[in-house]
Amino acid sequence: xxxxxxxxxxxxxxxxxxxxxxxxxxxxxxxxxxxxxxxxxxxxxxxxxxxxxxxxxxxxxxxxxxxxxxxxxxxxxxxxxxxxxxxxxxxxxxxxxxxxxxxxxxxxxxxxxxxxxxxxxxxxxxxxxxxxxxxxxxxxxxxxxxxxxxxxxxxxxxxxxxxxxxxxxxxxxxxxxxxxxxxxxxxxxxxxxxxxxxxxxxxxxxxxxxxxxxxxxxxxxxxxxxxxxxxxxxxxxxxxxxxxxxxxxxxxxxxxxxxxxxxxxxxxxxxxxxxxxxxxxxxxxxxxxxxxxxxxxxxxxxxxxxxxxxxxxxxxxxxxxxxxxxxxxxxxxxxxxxxxxxxxxxxxxxxxxxxxxxxxxxxxxxxxxxxxxxxxxxxxxxxxxxxxxxxxxxxxxxxxxxxxxxxxxxxxxxxxxxxxxxxxxxxxxxxxxxxxxxxxxxxxxxxxxxxxxxxxxx
Amino acid sequence: xxxxxxxxxxxxxxxxxxxxxxxxxxxxxxxxxxxxxxxxxxxxxxxxxxxxxxxxxxxxxxxxxxxxxxxxxxxxxxxxxxxxxxxxxxxxxxxxxxxxxxxxxxxxxxxxxxxxxxxxxxxxxxxxxxxxxxxxxxxxxxxxxxxxxxxxxxxxxxxxxxxxxxxxxxxxxxxxxxxxx
Numbered sequence: 001x002x003x004x005x006x007x008x009x010x011x012x013x014x015x016x017x018x019x020x021x022x023x024x025x026x027x028x029x030x031x032x033x034x035x036x037x038x039x040x041x042x043x044x045x046x047x048x049x050x051x052x053x054x055x056x057x058x059x060x061x062x063x064x065x066x067x068x069x070x071x072x073x074x075x076x077x078x079x080x081x082x083x084x085x086x087x088x089x090x091x092x093x094x095x096x097x098x099x100x101x102x103x104x105x106x107x108x109x110x111x112x113x114x115x116x117x118x119x120x121x122x123x124x125x126x127x128x129x130x131x132x133x134x135x136x137x138x139x140x141x142x143x144x145x146x147x148x149x150x151x152x153x154x155x156x157x158x159x160x161x162x163x164x165x166x167x168x169x170x171x172x173x174x175x176x177x178x179x180x181x182x183x184x185x186x187x188x189x190x191x192x193x194x195x196x197x198x199x200x201x202x203x204x205x206x207x208x209x210x211x212x213x214x215x216x217x218x219x220x221x222x223x224x225x226x227x228x229x230x231x232x233x234x235x236x237x238x239x240x241x242x243x244x245x246x247x248x249x250x251x252x253x254x255x256x257x258x259x260x261x262x263x264x265x266x267x268x269x270x271x272x273x274x275x276x277x278x279x280x281x282x283x284x285x286x287x288x289x290x291x292x293x294x295x296x297x298x299x300x301x302x303x304x305x306x307x308x309x310x311x312x313x314x315x316x317x318x319x320x321x322x323x324x325x326x327x328x329x330x331x332x333x334x335x336x337x338x339x340x341x342x343x344x345x346x347x348x349x350x351x352x353x354x355x356x357x358x359x360x361x362x363x364x365x366x367x368x369x370x371x372x373x374x375x376x377x378x379x380x381x382x383x384x385x386x387x388x389x390x391x392x393x394x395x396x397x398x399x400x401x402x403x404x405x406x407x408x409x410x411x412x413x414x415x416x417x418x419x420x421x422x423x424x425x426x427x428x429x430x431x432x433x434x435x436x437x438x439x440x441x442x443x444x445x446x447x448x449x450x451x452x453x454x455x456x457x458x
Numbered sequence: 459x460x461x462x463x464x465x466x467x468x469x470x471x472x473x474x475x476x477x478x479x480x481x482x483x484x485x486x487x488x489x490x491x492x493x494x495x496x497x498x499x500x501x502x503x504x505x506x507x508x509x510x511x512x513x514x515x516x517x518x519x520x521x522x523x524x525x526x527x528x529x530x531x532x533x534x535x536x537x538x539x540x541x542x543x544x545x546x547x548x549x550x551x552x553x554x555x556x557x558x559x560x561x562x563x564x565x566x567x568x569x570x571x572x573x574x575x576x577x578x579x580x581x582x583x584x585x586x587x588x589x590x591x592x593x594x595x596x597x598x599x600x601x602x603x604x605x606x607x608x609x610x611x612x613x614x615x616x617x618x619x620x621x622x623x624x625x626x627x628x629x630x631x632x633x634x635x636x637x638x639x
């Protein structure tokens with residue numbers, strides 16, 4: 001991709017720090033995104049703790065389309081398109097449950113939890129036993145990956161494996177899924193996935209969670225009302241006051257995040273002061289993490305985005321969200337909430353209360369975000385409005401390649417925000433990757449890192 | 459004195475409780491949030507589960523659980539008061555400009571009264587609601603569902619001690635829930 005021109009004659013112009021409004025509101029571009037982005041990228045589907053036993057299923061979504069995440073009788077996890085091969089009816093219209101087969105309500109084709117077509121009415125009589133059932137099972141994703149319990153999938157067989165897709169972003173997803181005490185993959189999903197519709201293009205929430213450090217005014221009211229983790233005060237945690245605050249972008253991949261790095265030898269300031277059991281739990285976990293992970297324990301997560309539409313929030317409230325495109329002008333937001341699976345019940349309850357008052361459509365913080373996305377989108381649709389690009393120039397040219405703070409290495413394009421407060425490097429990184437996906441014919445053009453790695457190896 | 463007809467007790471109590479629910483709705487629609495908070499018991503529980511599509515017979519999974527699952531709301535007076543405070547800042551952009559709201563409350567039925575209809579101290583009451591929300595220019599939401607309330611006598615009046623809100627939606631069709639139901 002040419003940084004100067006970007007996707008088709010300058011819609012994404014990173015040199016000028018401009019992105020056209022067309023990419024948010026244009027219906028043709030939206031249709032093309034479904035093919036070029038959502039049919040090729042790795043997408044988040046769910047978490048294995050949602051389907052603990054054979055026969056369990058959870059109906060999810062990949063892009064616009066309904067998919068079934070399920071565990072077959074042999075305990076293998078699958079992701080299937082939720083559409084009968086005969087005439088397309090959804091074979092499962094429940095949100096979750098346990099089953100032996102998915103039976104289409106239209107003509108009765110039924111499928112095992114391994115996707116195989118197992119039942120066809122009048123198979124002998126009407127099909128003369130000649131239908132090849134092996135060929136007509138549920139459509140399964142091309143690749144599925146269980147990363148520390150989180151389930152990811154892609155429709156593109158040529159896509160690189162999931163960990164290669166993540167690149168140097170792995171450690172930020174680890175913060176989401178590992179235990180607070182540093183043990184691997186200890187997260188569990190609380191019951192209840194929040195799903196709600198917002199009238200805006202899916203890229204508004206995606207770029208916001210990429211690391212918008214500039215929207216303090218949006219959340220001033222919640223800080224005045226005081227819903228912080230200790231029961232009052234600012235909505236988030238104290239580590240921001242003692243850490244280096246960074247924007248970290250993985251340039252080839254399109255993943256980016258806000259990130260805090262504690263000074264060497266320093267623990268996060270105490271939190272949850274009104275809840276001694278919770279305060280003690282986190283103090284204990286921080287200590288354990290230091291013992292297990294050493295210097296890595298100085299990393300503290302913050303909002304981030306895995307390209308294209310999965311948002312992380314790995315500190316508290318610890319949640320993941322997926323922004324499902326429903327039309328150019330509508331997004332269905334899904335939010336999963338995490339706790340350490342073996343945390344004391346009091347800790348889980350305390351965190352849950354905090355999550356509910358912070359996040360989602362009833363969350364006192366997120367409400368104000370959605371107001372912005374809604375009306376920013378609406379006011380960008382007009383013929384005149386579309387002529388004027390958005391400005392993404394904040395901090396252009398100030399990122400460093402690979403950053404180090406007191407012995408801790410942070411790979412990627414990094415901007416230290418401790419002094420400058422804010423940058424738009426994450427959005428530039430996101431839209432650069434967006435443009436690459438929209439222009440590339442296939443994954444050989446998208447896996448740009450492979451060429452440079454080959455060169456380095458020679 | 460002849461034994462009172464319990465039908466009259468039921469009628470009187472039903473009217474008293476209906477009046478309370480109507481007055482409460484009016485306070486919300488007139489944006490008199492502080493007076494509305496005064497109608498809540500200090501230990502009030504305000505709960506709105508998320509509703510799932512589940513197979514017949516799996517009714518237990520239809521609603522997310524209070525106190526342990528993620529819900530739309532599951533909170534007490536402290537958080538409800540902070541929500542009011544947030545609206546009062548004048549910079550809570552999701553409610554600025556403020557919404558126009560009408561709570562229509564109907565199908566009011568007293569389910570039980572303790573210790574008796576004539577001398578009720580605790581009342582369980584169910585009702586249906588239709589909430590019309592309109593804001594800015596054309597933004598409109600309609601929410602319909604059922605409420606299960608627990609009311610507690612407080613001198614001459616009543617306090618809301620518990621409210622379960624059952625919304626007839628799966629994916630929430632409104633972008634936010636910045637109002638009380």
